[in-house]
Amino acid sequence: MKILVIEDEPDMLDNLVRSLEAEKYVVETASTFDAAMEKVHLYRYDCILLDISLPGGSGLVILEELKELQAAEGVIIISARSSVDDRIAGLDLGADDYLSKPFHMAELHARVKSVLRRRKFGGSRLIELSNLRVDPEERSVQVEGRPLALTRKEYDILLYFISNKNRLVSKTALGEHVWGDQIDEADSFDFIYSQMKNLRRKLKEQGARLEIQAIYGIGYKLLAE
Amino acid sequence: MKLLNHTLAYFAALLFAVITGWAGLLYYNLLDEIYDSLDDGLENYKMLIIKRARADSEVLRKTSFVEDNYSIKPIPAPQALAYTDSYVDTLMFMENEQDFEPVRMLKTIFRQSGRYYELRVVNTMVETDDLVEDLLYSILWLYLGLIATVLVLNNLLLRKAWRPFYHLVRQLRSFRLEKQEPVSFGKTNVEEFKVLNDAVARLIRNSTDTYRSQKQFIENASHELQTPLAVSLNKLELLLEESSLTEGQLRLLAGAVRNLERMARLNKSLLLLSKIENRQFQAEEEVHLNSLVETVLEDFSDQASYRGLRVTLQEEGDCRLHLNPDLAGILLNNLVKNAIVHNNRGGFVRVTVGPQQLVVENSGQPAALNEQLMFSRFQSGSQNETSTGLGLPIVKAIADLYRFRIAYRFQGTHIVTIHFSYPFS
Numbered sequence: 204m205k206i207l208v209i210e211d212e213p214d215m216l217d218n219l220v221r222s223l224e225a226e227k228y229v230v231e232t233a234s235t236f237d238a239a240m241e242k243v244h245l246y247r248y249d250c251i252l253l254d255i256s257l258p259g260g261s262g263l264v265i266l267e268e269l270k271e272l273q274a275a276e277g278v279i280i281i282s283a284r285s286s287v288d289d290r291i292a293g294l295d296l297g298a299d300d301y302l303s304k305p306f307h308m309a310e311l312h313a314r315v316k317s318v319l320r321r322r323k324f325g326g327s328r329l330i331e332l333s334n335l336r337v338d339p340e341e342r343s344v345q346v347e348g349r350p351l352a353l354t355r356k357e358y359d360i361l362l363y364f365i366s367n368k369n370r371l372v373s374k375t376a377l378g379e380h381v382w383g384d385q386i387d388e389a390d391s392f393d394f395i396y397s398q399m400k401n402l403r404r405k406l407k408e409q410g411a412r413l414e415i416q417a418i419y420g421i422g423y424k425l426l427a428e
Numbered sequence: 429m430k431l432l433n434h435t436l437a438y439f440a441a442l443l444f445a446v447i448t449g450w451a452g453l454l455y456y457n458l459l460d461e462i463y464d465s466l467d468d469g470l471e472n473y474k475m476l477i478i479k480r481a482r483a484d485s486e487v488l489r490k491t492s493f494v495e496d497n498y499s500i501k502p503i504p505a506p507q508a509l510a511y512t513d514s515y516v517d518t519l520m521f522m523e524n525e526q527d528f529e530p531v532r533m534l535k536t537i538f539r540q541s542g543r544y545y546e547l548r549v550v551n552t553m554v555e556t557d558d559l560v561e562d563l564l565y566s567i568l569w570l571y572l573g574l575i576a577t578v579l580v581l582n583n584l585l586l587r588k589a590w591r592p593f594y595h596l597v598r599q600l601r602s603f604r605l606e607k608q609e610p611v612s613f614g615k616t617n618v619e620e621f622k623v624l625n626d627a628v629a630r631l632i633r634n635s636t637d638t639y640r641s642q643k644q645f646i647e648n649a650s651h652e653l654q655t656p657l658a659v660s661l662n663k664l665e666l667l668l669e670e671s672s673l674t675e676g677q678l679r680l681l682a683g684a685v686r687n688l689e690r691m692a693r694l695n696k697s698l699l700l701l702s703k704i705e706n707r708q709f710q711a712e713e714e715v716h717l718n719s720l721v722e723t724v725l726e727d728f729s730d731q732a733s734y735r736g737l738r739v740t741l742q743e744e745g746d747c748r749l750h751l752n753p754d755l756a757g758i759l760l761n762n763l764v765k766n767a768i769v770h771n772n773r774g775g776f777v778r779v780t781v782g783p784q785q786l787v788v789e790n791s792g793q794p795a796a797l798n799e800q801l802m803f804s805r806f807q808s809g810s811q812n813e814t815s816t817g818l819g820l821p822i823v824k825a826i827a828d829l830y831r832f833r834i835a836y837r838f839q840g841t842h843i844v845t846i847h848f849s850y851p852f853s
Contacts, residue, residue, distance in 0.1 A: 212655055212659065214659040214663070215655065215658060215659050215662070218659060218662040218663055218666060219662075221666055222662070222665075222666060225669070283651065283654035283655050283658070284651070303654075304654045304655060304657075304658035305654060305657045305658030305661045305662070305692045306658065306662075307661075307662075307665065308662055308665045308666065308669075309665075356730070370669055371668050371669055373665075373668075373682070373685065375685075375686075375689050382727065382730065382731075383727060393734065394730050394731045394733075394734030394735070396734075397730075397734060398730065418678065419675055419678055419679060419682070420682075421668075421678060421679070421682040422682075
């Protein structure tokens, strides 16, 4: 999987590259408008992370260009301008998703994986992990062929962990992903605990061979071989 | 006291002093003139009598005032030589009035045929008490007339002249800096009012400019903070993923992350507040509040049940509003979140939707909150460290934007009501 990261802030770029490379993606970078245009014209990528405000031009123009080229890239806009207009303009121009800074790395990975699934496999590819099989289109989960009945939120949690397997996911990141941004001031996300308890119980009952580990009250980590 | 009446009071005092002084002066001048003319008359009369006495010595025998206004009596020479003419005021019995009335008397002497005679000539005199009385009355009328004139002039002319001033005052009274509405100045040819209008216009322009740049500053500042916040947060997250960390190190890092997240939330809320106040949420559409409330309550249901809260929705009617859908969501989210977070374990939240109002009632600490403080920034009553203290200020900002009226009551429970109807339309 090849990913192009277009971002002008060197530290931010470094973060993104490190995190994506840890997931075994091939990562290329562009930190100016011109460099980005060049790469977009010369190469094909599976996913592009695009910052809107770039030295030399707007990311929205690159988006228009991609549309013109009828490129099959999945595009996720990353912007510090969380303005509604930008979001609408970006999505209208064919971007797949919009992430406003600051965001959690876990959220980024979940979005990237979701875009890759949709773009590359029409959303129909099954996710296999250990003895679990997840159908993202059907939103269903099977353990060795036996269906695992999950509530909507339990499913969202599980999929989020699968997208971030072997990575520490903080309660905040999980809470904001599953319950939405507006939940942000909810006191320390302790209510997540009861949902997690149910999910873990169900996984264990069905004999799923994966473990969700609690990390010192900070968050959780899905361990899978 | 109104300026009109203030000047009137000054006028009244001033006029009183002037007219009183003037009346005194008039009185004495008048009296002086009267005496002068009386005395001239007496002098003339004296000469006529002396002339008559020379012609007719019979006259010399008129020793008392009977029907004529003079008397003559002989006096010895030594006394006559020491005599000087004098005018005196005295009293004389008047038949018509049956009373003693003041008269003017000239005492003089003359010599005829070697003998000296004293001649006294009288003339009725003006009755000073009557004169004073008449004068007093006419002056009183004059005084009242003048005051009345000033009053009328003040009310008709000055009121008209001060009109630009009152216009300005009315404008200033309804002026609100945050509304950014222009102030209109009445047309005036009066130099002073022109100066005043100019000064006020400049003051308002400066204030609104400052206010606007202040708001812009908050927005820019929060905006500029986004990237460094994002960078630091993500770097710490990358560090957290290192497998070699001990529990102690993990906890330290998690503490840093938690506080950065809090900062990011604060920043986001500040940015949101600025954007609302800078009217950057333009697109409006019809929002069905009932279904939006249902969605929001559903979103918060896990949180509510974790805290053992009973959440109920009462629909008293259909509520459809014309506003920005994002802001509608933010408004409800913040109200409901506030009701859930500032609650007791096992308490309740009751949301009532009416055609023109929304009521959010919740249990909580058993004391009323300060309505002034609860809607101002960073005045959160609880010590909850995850709360930004900007939830209700955001609600207030949205309510202000759409001119909704927001009210808080405490009746054992905390009740926040939002009236959607515009009070003046």
